[in-house]
Amino acid sequence: MNGPLEGLRILDLTSNFMGPYASLLLADMGADVCKIEPPEGDTTRNVGPCRHKxxxxxxxxxxxxxxSIVLDLKHPDGLAALRRMLPRADVLLFSLRPQAMARLGLSYEAVREINPRIVYCGAFGFGQNGPYADRPAYDNLIQAAVGLPMTQARKTGGPPTYVGTAIVDRMVGMATSNAILAALHCRSQTGYGQAVEVPMFETFAHFAMGDHLYGHTFVPPIGDWGYERMTAPERQPYRTADGYVSVEVYTDRHWQRLFAAVGRADMAADPRYADVHARARHMGELYDFLHRTFATRPxxxxxxxxxxxxxxxIAMNTPETLLDDAHMRAVGFFGEQEHPSEGLLRTIGIPQQWSESPATLRHPAPRLGEHTQELLGEYGFGQDEIGTLLWSHGARAAAPAETAA
Incomplete structure (x- = not known):
């Protein structure tokens, strides 16, 4: 097997980060993901260093x-081709706004008429019952809307800042893959598909507010918003003689062992540091002690x-030094793969393991339209029909691959 989802067919109408991350998680688990791209390709194709455009x-x-298959959904032949593929698919995943899907004639009602078993999953900005329903959304906008930059500001004492990774896109992508799997499980019980909506705003609020609703959990509030320990300015890696370490001194036993390990067993007997409540009143002193102590050794x-x-x-890595981390080397998380057009690439591993259905790296990332003809054939198109579709420009195929320099 090529993973626990082998045999699952997904038509993927997403681009950018969020939707492709959702379909990546499913593809890594063995799903057959048909990435449907417009003639200009996914918006991320030109993000970051590259050997070929x-x-x-x-x-x-x-x-x-x-x-990858290129279908021009603005062309009647391209749209007709997609509609013809729907009966053979298990999932239609999209990140267009629902209004755009409806204009294409791909509303859930229309798609369900073609395939009542399909899981129709939309991942987009906002739930459709609220005033923001028609708005576009991006990672930074949702971070701001949920208040994450303000929690960062409380921690740093500076202006609000975005988190330095596409945290909303990645997390909502993960939630989307979970929602699809839940809908597929439901279908296995009932025989029917359904429409699933995964709005970014509400999904990320669910993610963040479990920590930061805090005192406002109660009505009326019995304290401020923000998990104090998470937003404390002192919550940061400790500088050492040659870098930084992350240390979680959390329980009473952790503190007692730490005091003993650094030759300050007397501090374990100090009533100011004896338990969590006493330490909370003196954390400023303890943070100063930790910073001074950790600076003395590598x-x-x-x-x-x-x-x-x-x-x-644990020692703090950079993205570069993580590649040489002893644990990552031992588990083989970062590997190398020869890409047909891009040459030797470093790969990111599949973190989960399955005893009976191990997942594999089956396909390197595709060139634009690399599999157009192959996929059309698998979805029931004859060779003459494929030729006609390419001739009309409803579909397009990749040019022959260039070899990486």
Whole structure:
């Protein structure tokens, strides 16, 4: 097998980050993802360093294990081809706004008429029952709307800032893949598909507010918003003699072992630091102590000492040094793969493992339209029909691959 979802067919009408991350997770688990692209291609094809136009670094990581077909949905023949593919699909995943899908004649009602078993999943900005329903949305907008930059500002004491990764797109993409799997399970019980909506705003609010609703959990509020420990300015890696370490001194036993490990067993007996409530009143002093202490030795020495004392600690990596991390090397998380057109690439591993249906890296990220003819054939088109569709420009196929320099 090529993963636990082998045999599942997904028509993927998404682009950018969020939708492709959702379909990546499903593709890595073995689903057959048919990536339907417009003639100009996915918007991420030119994001990041590249050897050839349209094959940028971000696209390569978001779109492995998928095959690309170009259908021009603004062309009647391209739209007709997609509609003809629907009966053989298990899932139609899209990130267009529902109004755009309806204008294409691809509303849930229309698609259900063609295939009542299909899971019709839309991942877009806002729930359709509210005043923001028609608005476009991007990662930064949703971070701001949910208040994440303000929690960052409370922590840093500076202006509001966005988190330095596409956290909304990635997290909502993960929620989308979960929602699709839940709908497929329901179909296995009932025999019917359904429409599933995964709005970014509400989904990310669900993610963030479990921490930061805090005092406003109660009516009326019995405290401020924001999980205090998460937003404390002192919550940061500790500088060492040659870098930084992350250390989680959390329980009473952690503190007692730490005091002993650094030669300050006397502090364990100090009533100011005896339990969590006492420490909370003196955390400023403890943070000062930790910062001074960790600055005295190299990171590797601290990690060894703290690990021996069973205190959670790890050296801080950069994205570059993570590639050489001892654990990542041992589990083979980062590998290398020869791409047919892009040459030797570094791959990001599949983190989960299955005892009976292991997932594999089956396809490198595709060139635009690389599999158009192959996929049309698998979805029931004859060779003459494929030729006619290409001639009309309702579909397009990739030019012959260039070899990487």
């Amino acid at each position: 349209g094959m940028g670094a971000v696209f390569l990581h978001l779109n492995r294990n998928k095959r 990171s590797a020495e601290w990690v060894a000492l703290l690990t021996e004392a069973d205190i959670p600690a």
